[in-house]
Structures are given as structure tokens and as C-alpha cells.
Amino acid sequence: MGRYDLSLIGFGGVNRSLAELIAERGDELKAELGFGLRVVAITDLRAGSLVQADGIDLPALLATAPGELDFSRMAGGSTEPRNQQVIQDGPGDIVAEATFTNPADGEPALSHVRWALEAGKHVCTTNKGPVALQGPALKDLAARHGVSFEFEGSVMSGTPILRTAEHLLTGLRVTGVEGIMNGTSNYILGRLEAGAAFPDAVKEAQALGYAEADPTADVEGFDVQLKVMILAHQVLGANLRRQDVACEGISQLTPADMRDAASRGLRWKLVGQATRREDGSVDARVAPAALPADHPLAAISGTTNAVSFHTDLLGAVTVSGPGAGRTETAYALLSDIIAIHHRHGAAEAHRTPEESFRG
Numbered sequence: 001m002g003r004y005d006l007s008l009i010g011f012g013g014v015n016r017s018l019a020e021l022i023a024e025r026g027d028e029l030k031a032e033l034g035f036g037l038r039v040v041a042i043t044d045l046r047a048g049s050l051v052q053a054d055g056i057d058l059p060a061l062l063a064t065a066p067g068e069l070d071f072s073r074m075a076g077g078s079t080e081p082r083n084q085q086v087i088q089d090g091p092g093d094i095v096a097e098a099t100f101t102n103p104a105d106g107e108p109a110l111s112h113v114r115w116a117l118e119a120g121k122h123v124c125t126t127n128k129g130p131v132a133l134q135g136p137a138l139k140d141l142a143a144r145h146g147v148s149f150e151f152e153g154s155v156m157s158g159t160p161i162l163r164t165a166e167h168l169l170t171g172l173r174v175t176g177v178e179g180i181m182n183g184t185s186n187y188i189l190g191r192l193e194a195g196a197a198f199p200d201a202v203k204e205a206q207a208l209g210y211a212e213a214d215p216t217a218d219v220e221g222f223d224v225q226l227k228v229m230i231l232a233h234q235v236l237g238a239n240l241r242r243q244d245v246a247c248e249g250i251s252q253l254t255p256a257d258m259r260d261a262a263s264r265g266l267r268w269k270l271v272g273q274a275t276r277r278e279d280g281s282v283d284a285r286v287a288p289a290a291l292p293a294d295h296p297l298a299a300i301s302g303t304t305n306a307v308s309f310h311t312d313l314l315g316a317v318t319v320s321g322p323g324a325g326r327t328e329t330a331y332a333l334l335s336d337i338i339a340i341h342h343r344h345g346a347a348e349a350h351r352t353p354e355e356s357f358r359g
């Protein structure tokens, strides 16, 4: 029975939920998947760094409330988030990157991913910045170092939209993709429909763990812009820059707009889309749209997201599921680890607890 040792970079909602999942279901997962999971390093801006090559005692660590964690008080701990050192020289063989998404240049996550791949470590990430802005280059880097770069959670959280596109639409010509790709904005629109004030709805989404560290990215459409870039590359083979994706968010919409739309049988949704034009180029945009009740995306409510692939032989194929949430997104990381195992196999998992991966 093999095992993977994980380094968690950023210990906010998502990576903490991954640690909870491993602590609560580790044995069950081991029996089902055929390999164990151990967390050997964690870094976080506020908590610092913690490296324990024999495995961190997760139940003990998780007993401390998120805001009160201080790794410097623990064996193998320090006050600073020593990301580069932990990623490059630490004992982990898979790096789970879940720091904040930076839509401007992808940093510091982009460097975290590069350091890991260059050090011959697999990466799984829910961070949209590196994937949208440098995805093809990072995939090449991973291939050159014989490791995997997995990012299922970068679009639609734990809902397997990217693996559906990669594995289940083969043989079809996909001409475009459109969908509701941001849980926070869809949640806010629902709350506006119920009469809530915009700032209150944003605060609720933050408290529930759906919103970005800076929710401007959610409400102004930048988060969907990144997701459209990711899908356009995965599905249409297009390498779009942010400026190629016209972007308008939902911040101007009010409860009165919702009531007015409802009176006409419409619902406001934030829709992202990428469509191949006749000349082969791709038209991509993010904008609010008042959709008629019979539109496949009109009934998608709360943090549920949905993406429709437009295909030649099947018409529209629509996948819906959670688009945000700590646990849901932690599952995306687990699904990435499973994909790494399938690709690289038992040869890369520790064969016994005593045998070191790189030893």
C-alpha cells in the first residue's frame, strides 16, 4: 500500500478542509484508493511554516481555531511562511497550492507552482491565477520534469468540469462554451432577488467561504474572466490574455433590477462564454444577462454553477454542480491527487512508510 506526502501552501478555507478530509476519512480513502495521504508541511501567511517529515498530527492541529494557529510554537515550526524552502527542499512529493488568486499576475502562486515543478514535485491547485495566465507554460514545465500539474478546482470547484471536457467529449467538435462560473455572484444575485442589499449579500458569501480574499474579483467578473480563459484553452485550444476577454460584473445590479426582470419572466445571471468564430479566432466575454425562464442557465441558483459545451453531434451538453465552497473545493484537490496517482502509479507513491520517495 503506497502513500503520498503533501505540502499545503496557504492554510485558509480550502487547504484546511483538505486536511480535515484526510484526518476524518484517511483510512476509508486508503482502503478505497489503494494509497494513503499524509500532510508533512504547511505554510500560511499568518500561521507561519510547519514541517514534520514523519507526518503532522492533523486532529491535534485542527483542534486550534483557524485564526489562532501559530506554527512557531510547534516542533518544526517557524513564524515565517517559508514557501520557497518548504516547496523546494521540504519532504512533500505533492504540493497543494491554495493561496489567494491574483488576477493581475498570478503571484505569489505562480512562483509557488514553478518552484514545485522545477523541484520535480507534482502540483495540484485551486488557484486560478497560474492556470489562466501561464497554464500552457506550466504544463510544459511539468512534462519536462516528469510530474503532473493538476487544477480541476480552478473552474467550478469540485465539480469535474475540466475532466469532463478532457475525457468525455472526445470525438465531438466543441464550438463554444458558456456558463455560470462564479458561485459568489450567483449567490449574491439570488439574495438580491430575495430583496437583500448588495453589501450584505457580499458579506454573507464571504462568511460562507465562497468569496475571493478580495471579492471585487467575484462581483466585477474578473474571476469568471480567468475561468473563461482556462476553459477556452482546455476546450478550444485558445491562448487568451485577460484583455481578450471583455468583462463586466454584477456590481451595478440592484433588487429593483431583479424585480423588473422577474415581472418580465427573466432572471439576471453572470454569464461567461467563449465561442469559435468562422475564421477560427475565439470571441470571449463575461457579462450579466437577463435570461428567459426556459434558458438552461436560468434555473441555476445559489452557489451552483453550470457550463454548457456546444458540440456538433450532441448540441449543448450541460454540466452543473457546486461552483464554490471550502469542502467542495478541497474535493477538487483530492480528485487531482487521484489523477496524479492514476498517471504516475504506485511506483511514485511511498511503498512503505519507511521508504522515502526520493531516498
Ligand SMILES: NC(=O)C1=CN([C@@H]2O[C@H](COP(=O)(O)OP(=O)(O)OC[C@H]3O[C@@H](n4cnc5c(N)ncnc54)[C@H](OP(=O)(O)O)[C@@H]3O)[C@@H](O)[C@H]2O)C=CC1
Pocket: 009, 010, 011, 012, 013, 014, 015, 043, 044, 045, 046, 081, 083, 098, 099, 100, 101, 108, 126, 127, 128, 153, 154, 157, 209, 210, 211, 212, 213, 323, 324, 325, 326, 329
Ligand atoms: N473557496 C472556494 O470556494 C474556492 C476557492 N478557490 C481558490 O482556492 C484558493 C484558496 O481559496 P480559500 O482557501 O477559500 O482562500 P482563503 O483566503 O481562505 O485562504 C488562502 C490562505 O492563503 C494564505 N496566504 C496568502 N498568501 C500567502 C503566501 N504568500 N504564503 C502562504 N500563505 C498565503 C492566506 O493567509 P491570509 O488569510 O493571512 O491572507 C489564507 O490563509 C484561492 O486561490 C481561491 O481562488 C477555487 C475554487 C473555489
Ligand SMILES: N[C@@H](CC=O)C(=O)O
Pocket: 154, 156, 157, 181, 182, 183, 184, 185, 210, 211, 212, 218, 223, 323, 324, 325
Ligand atoms: N470565489 C469563487 C470561488 C471559486 O472559484 C466563486 O465564488 O466562484
